[in-house]
Amino acid sequence: MSPAASRPPLIELADVCRVYGSGETEVRALDHTDLVIQQGEFVAIMGPSGSGKSTAMNTIGLLDRPSSGRYLFNGVEVQGLDRDQRALLRRHFLGFVFQGFNLLPRTSALENVELPLIYKGMPRPERIARARAALAKVGLEGREDHDPSQLSGGQQQRVAIARALVGDPMVILADEPTGNLDSHRSHEIMKLLQKLNREDGITIVMVTHEDDVAAYARRLVIFADGRIRSDSAMAERATA
Amino acid sequence: MIWETVRLALLALRRNKLRSALTMLGIVIGVAAVIAMVTVGQGSSRSVAASVESLGTNVLTVRPGGRGFGPGPASSGPTRPFTLRDADALAELPVIAHVSPTVSSLQTVVAGAANMSTSVTGATSGYLAVGGWTVVSGRGFDRSEDRASASVCVIGETVRRTLFGAADPVGRELRAGKVTCEVIGLLQAKGAGAFGQDQDDLVLMPIRTVQRRLLGSENVSSISVALAPEVSSQRGAREIEALMRDRRRIAEGAPNDFNISDRAQIAEVLTGINSVLTGMLSSVAAVSLLVGGIGIMNIMLVSVTERTREIGIRLAVGAEGRQVLTQFLVEAVVLSLVGGIIGVIVGLGLAFGASLYMAIPFAPQAYVVLMAFAFSALIGVMFGFFPARKAARLDPIDALRHE
Numbered sequence: 311m312s313p314a315a316s317r318p319p320l321i322e323l324a325d326v327c328r329v330y331g332s333g334e335t336e337v338r339a340l341d342h343t344d345l346v347i348q349q350g351e352f353v354a355i356m357g358p359s360g361s362g363k364s365t366a367m368n369t370i371g372l373l374d375r376p377s378s379g380r381y382l383f384n385g386v387e388v389q390g391l392d393r394d395q396r397a398l399l400r401r402h403f404l405g406f407v408f409q410g411f412n413l414l415p416r417t418s419a420l421e422n423v424e425l426p427l428i429y430k431g432m433p434r435p436e437r438i439a440r441a442r443a444a445l446a447k448v449g450l451e452g453r454e455d456h457d458p459s460q461l462s463g464g465q466q467q468r469v470a471i472a473r474a475l476v477g478d479p480m481v482i483l484a485d486e487p488t489g490n491l492d493s494h495r496s497h498e499i500m501k502l503l504q505k506l507n508r509e510d511g512i513t514i515v516m517v518t519h520e521d522d523v524a525a526y527a528r529r530l531v532i533f534a535d536g537r538i539r540s541d542s543a544m545a546e547r548a549t550a
Numbered sequence: 551m552i553w554e555t556v557r558l559a560l561l562a563l564r565r566n567k568l569r570s571a572l573t574m575l576g577i578v579i580g581v582a583a584v585i586a587m588v589t590v591g592q593g594s595s596r597s598v599a600a601s602v603e604s605l606g607t608n609v610l611t612v613r614p615g616g617r618g619f620g621p622g623p624a625s626s627g628p629t630r631p632f633t634l635r636d637a638d639a640l641a642e643l644p645v646i647a648h649v650s651p652t653v654s655s656l657q658t659v660v661a662g663a664a665n666m667s668t669s670v671t672g673a674t675s676g677y678l679a680v681g682g683w684t685v686v687s688g689r690g691f692d693r694s695e696d697r698a699s700a701s702v703c704v705i706g707e708t709v710r711r712t713l714f715g716a717a718d719p720v721g722r723e724l725r726a727g728k729v730t731c732e733v734i735g736l737l738q739a740k741g742a743g744a745f746g747q748d749q750d751d752l753v754l755m756p757i758r759t760v761q762r763r764l765l766g767s768e769n770v771s772s773i774s775v776a777l778a779p780e781v782s783s784q785r786g787a788r789e790i791e792a793l794m795r796d797r798r799r800i801a802e803g804a805p806n807d808f809n810i811s812d813r814a815q816i817a818e819v820l821t822g823i824n825s826v827l828t829g830m831l832s833s834v835a836a837v838s839l840l841v842g843g844i845g846i847m848n849i850m851l852v853s854v855t856e857r858t859r860e861i862g863i864r865l866a867v868g869a870e871g872r873q874v875l876t877q878f879l880v881e882a883v884v885l886s887l888v889g890g891i892i893g894v895i896v897g898l899g900l901a902f903g904a905s906l907y908m909a910i911p912f913a914p915q916a917y918v919v920l921m922a923f924a925f926s927a928l929i930g931v932m933f934g935f936f937p938a939r940k941a942a943r944l945d946p947i948d949a950l951r952h953e
């Protein structure tokens with residue numbers, strides 16, 4: 311890693327613990343974790359089930375708060391911020407793809423993707439145009455009016471990806487974005503993320519269980535038991 | 551942004567049609583029930599008030615015999631009847647405006663091929679004034695007929711309809727027992743009385759005619775009097791009592807051998823019964839409101855999980871707690887408003903139908919409408935808003951994981 315001296319890291323977790331329950335049933339999902347991610351990186355996170363990957367992503371995504379330790383986002387101590395300030399950071403800088411999609415039920419794909427733009431205060435015609443474009447990027451043109459119950463798991467996942475990228479975030483946090491996709495679709499989505507990373511400079515942090523998906527990233531972080539077991543740069547994969 | 555929020559709320563309502571419809575149904579039931587019950591209750595009160603008025607204000611009735619009921623010694627010995635001379639003496643009292651002595655006899659009344667059984671009342675010219683009757687066709691008795699046993703009669707609407715159909719009965723003949731008389735007048739219909747009896751089922755003949763030719767007795771069975779204006783019924787009763795005790799030579803301290811009944815007492819009893827009824831209707835209405843409220847509460851609570859997840863999603867993509875809450879508040883307000891308005895319409899409609907059916911006045915009350923509306927809005931907003939407020943205070947991930 312070569313931190314740019316002038317600029318604070320985009321994401322910095324320092325000695326972060328996330329503890330669920332207490333006493334006998336205590337679970338340390340994150341156990342004194344340190345992680346620094348610079349602006350413009352493309353990071354893959356791997357590790358066994360239950361090793362704390364999603365917990366780390368939720369913490370980075372400001373959806374959850376650490377039990378102890380510090381989190382600096384773009385040099386700002388996030389612990390000190392109130393609920394609304396954290397919401398504003400999510401609104402303007404973060405795009406999240408959930409492991410379980412988390413789409414609004416009985417709501418069309420278009421409206422789901424439009425949602426983050428509503429809270430950005432964007433006028434409706436522009437919102438619709440952008441949401442359509444985002445859906446087209448993930449290969450869902452023609453499915454705008456379908457609601458989640460009318461879409462396959464893979465299609466729902468792509469709607470979730472479209473929702474994460476529609477607002478031009480600084481960071482996209484994707485928790486197993488290809489978990490439900492066939493390998494052809496997986497590669498398409500990965501190429502899309504790679505393009506967003508390279509051309510738009512969007513920082514991407516992604517959890518995956520598949521080596522060939524992880525191969526698109528330029529850095530691989532491996533979790534085990536709530537700690538980082540290894541953290542290494544990877545050779546850049548050539549785009550086909 | 552506020553319009554955006556309203557749009558979001560309307561979208562959410564449309565997406566969850568079943569939930570919206572059920573919540574609204576709760577509100578509609580609550581509001582409609584309260585409005586219908588209270589409106590009908592008010593209508594029936596007014597109808598009782600009208601009946602009480604139709605009894606005639608300031609009318610007292612004197613009958614021979616001791617007190618019919620209640621404490622106090624009953625008069626001893628045979629009852630001494632009244633005669634027309636008693637009525638004449640009462641008419642002399644300045645507190646009395648009209649006197650109406652009556653007798654009655656149950657007879658079969660025949661006109662042409664039609665016949666019916668009815669009570670033939672022997673009356674004088676004072677009868678119509680005391681009873682508050684109006685003659686719609688022909689005329690009433692005049693004073694000369696009070697003492698003569700003329701063969702004339704005045705009939706009520708029910709008798710007219712039964713014996714003569716829609717035709718004008720004036721000038722026609724009818725036979726009651728052995729008396730044949732000419733119909734000289736038709737009374738305006740009064741409808742059902744305070745106790746549900748048909749007030750228009752009557753045949754009036756001069757009192758002498760009934761006494762001599764139908765009953766064969768000079769007795770008078772009761773004397774009703776209308777008091778002069780501004781005379782209280784207590785004062786009227788006191789003066790009548792003094793006069794009658796004097797005429798009947800009742801020793802000081804001995805009980806009356808006649809009784810005076812005041813229609814104000816009857817009115818009091820009726821009003822009392824009616825207020826009990828209104829109270830009952832109101833409690834039924836309160837229960838319906840509660841049931842409607844519990845329905846709303848249930849639906850809101852059942853949907854809390856889904857709604858909490860929705861709040862989690864909105865927070866995760868960058869909504870502030872306040873924005874989500876405003877949306878939920880608008881949803882609750884829209885549901886309550888629309889449900890409330892439908893409830894008011896349904897409630898008033900039901901009350902109108904029931905009033906027509908029961909032949910009572912339709913008496914909508916602004917305060918009831920407002921109260922029912924406010925209560926249901928309160929419930930709707932409370933159960934829509936408070937669970938949402940709780941969820942909006944969670945970390946997004948906890949809201950998303952809510953089960």
Ligand SMILES: Nc1ncnc2c1ncn2[C@@H]1O[C@H](COP(=O)(O)OP(=O)(O)OP(=O)(O)O)[C@@H](O)[C@H]1O
Nearest residue numbers: 330331337338339358359360361362363364365366
């Ligand atoms: N809300 C919670 N309450 C209690 N324990 C939790 C909670 N969320 C996560 N955990 C525990 O924390 C640990 C880490 O969970 P996490 O979801 O981060 O794992 P993961 O690495 O994402 O696994 P997977 O690959 O299966 O998604 C697990 O042992 C899990 O049981």
Ligand SMILES: [Mg+2]
Nearest residue numbers: 363364409485
């Ligand atoms: Mg996970």
